Structure formats: structure tokens, C-alpha cells
Amino acid sequence: xxxxxxxxxxxxxxxxxxxxxxxxxxxxxxxxxxxxxxxxxxxxxxxxxxxxxxxxxxxxxxxxxxxxxxxxxxxxxxxxxxxxxxxxxxxxxxxxxxxxxxxxxxxxxxxxxxxxxxxxxxxxxxxxxxxxxxxxxxxxxxxxxxxxxxxxxxxxxxxxxxxxxxxxxxxxxxxxxxxxxxxxxxxxxxxxxxxxxxxxxxxxxxxxxxxxxxxxx
Numbered sequence: 511x512x513x514x515x516x517x518x519x520x521x522x523x524x525x526x527x528x529x530x531x532x533x534x535x536x537x538x539x540x541x542x543x544x545x546x547x548x549x550x551x552x553x554x555x556x557x558x559x560x561x562x563x564x565x566x567x568x569x570x571x572x573x574x575x576x577x578x579x580x581x582x583x584x585x586x587x588x589x590x591x592x593x594x595x596x597x598x599x600x601x602x603x604x605x606x607x608x609x610x611x612x613x614x615x616x617x618x619x620x621x622x623x624x625x626x627x628x629x630x631x632x633x634x635x636x637x638x639x640x641x642x643x644x645x646x647x648x649x650x651x652x653x654x655x656x657x658x659x660x661x662x663x664x665x666x667x668x669x670x671x672x673x674x675x676x677x678x679x680x681x682x683x684x685x686x687x688x689x690x691x692x693x694x695x696x697x698x699x700x701x702x703x704x705x706x707x708x709x710x711x712x713x714x715x716x717x718x719x720x721x722x723x724x725x726x727x
Contacts, residue, residue: 584611584725591648591723598640612724615641619659619675619717628674630682638679641721642686652692654722655679660713661700673697679719 588611595613596606605616622634630638645653657672657679676695684690705712 584727587648587650588613588725591644591651594644594647595641598644599637602637602640604637604641612722615721615723617679617719617721618715619719620714622679622719623675623717626671628671628678630678635682638682639686642683642688645683645688645692645723646686649689649692650726651723652726653683653688653694654724655683655693655695656720656722657695657697658702658716658718658720659700660716661703661707662713665699669697669699671697672699675719679721 588608592606592608592613595615599606599615603618603621607614607616617637621631621637623629623631645651655676657674657676659668659672661668663671673696676697680690680693680695683693700707700716703712703716704718705715707713707716
């Protein structure tokens with residue numbers, strides 16, 4: 511009991527300190543102000559902190575996840591999601607890239623689709639199942655799915671192919687219990703290459719699907 515009360519006191523002390531440090535002053539009136547985002551984030555931290563202080567480490571982690579991105583803090587929420595994605599996708603050929611509070615998954619076309627097709631390869635379903643499992647758990651995120659092609663073929667054809675490939679990934683994730691309202695699919699055709707289309711290895715890199723996972727704010 512004494513230990514629990516100590517943790518509670520310590521959490522409240524930290525929160526009060528954070529609120530004080532995040533306060534700003536109106537240069538005209540001299541009035542102290544705290545932004546709404548700070549207020550909501552600190553309020554969430556109060557709840558999450560008290561729960562965490564009264565549970566063991568496993569329950570504390572689960573409680574932080576249950577508090578969502580706002581309560582746990584967007585950065586911490588995305589850190590946890592990134593760690594799970596890296597663990598689930600290790601050795602799959604999918605590249606996980608962290609950019610601030612956004613997580614990018616780069617799926618090379620050669621492991622996702624057959625050449626000139628948009629039906630997902632059967633052996634790639636387990637990889638998408640792993641992605642869906644993490645997305646289902648971290649529900650305070652939205653996902654943009656963007657398809658790309660190399661420069662072989664007409665621009666119109668490549669645009670349709672990239673759109674169809676992105677849509678295939680979207681529909682599959684939705685079929686695995688990821689809320690379709692969180693998912694958006696786009697095609698960019700041969701735009702924004704990441705390698706030289708004059709070489710086979712470069713074209714292979716450009717044939718890809720990228721998933722951008724962003725926290726709901």
C-alpha cells in the first residue's frame with residue numbers, strides 16, 4: 511500500500527511539473543495558458559500512470575495500450591507499434607521505416623505480386639496477416655496504402671496497375687478485421703521512383719507497395 515501511494519504521489523508531481531513547463535503566457539494580457547492538447551495528454555497520463563503504478567509490468571504495458579495514443583502519448587504509442595511490426599516482419603522482406611510519428615512499410619512488388627498482376631501472392635498472405643494483427647491491436651492509427659510501378663508500359667496502364675495493387679492490399683487487410691474506415695488506397699503509377707528505371711534491379715525496387723501508418727490526433 512505504501513509503495514502504491516508513493517508511485518501515485520510521484521506521478522502527480524511529474525504531471526504538475528509538466529503542465530507548468532508547457533504553459534505559455536499571452537504577451538498582451540500576461541495570462542497563463544495551457545494548450546488543449548497538453549491538457550488532454552496530461553489528463554490521459556494521469557489515468558494511465560495511476561493504472562500503471564498499481565499493476566505489475568505486464569499489466570502496465572497493457573494498460574498503456576488501452577489508453578490509446580492520446581493517453582499513452584503519441585510517440586510512445588508509435589514506438590510500441592513499431593517494435594511489434596519489426597518483430598512480426600523480421601525476415602519477411604518488408605522494410606520498416608520510422609519517420610517521426612509515422613511508420614512506413616515498404617513491400618517490394620516481387621514478393622507481393624507476380625509480374626503485371628495485382629492478385630496478392632499466396633505466400634505473402636502470412637506477412638499481411640502479421641501486419642493486420644498489429645493494426646488491429648493499435649486502433650488509434652490510420653493507414654494509407656500506395657502502389658507504385660516501374661516505367662515499363664504506358665503511364666495510364668501503370669497508374670491502373672498501381673491502384674489495383676493498393677486496393678488488393680486494402681481489401682485483404684479489411685478482410686482480416688482491420689476497420690475499412692481506417693484504410694485508404696492510392697496509386698501513383700511510375701511516379702516517385704526510388705531507384706533507376708534504366709536497370710532491372712532499379713525497376714524491381716520501384717515496383718512496390720508502401721503503407722504509411724499515422725496516429726490519429
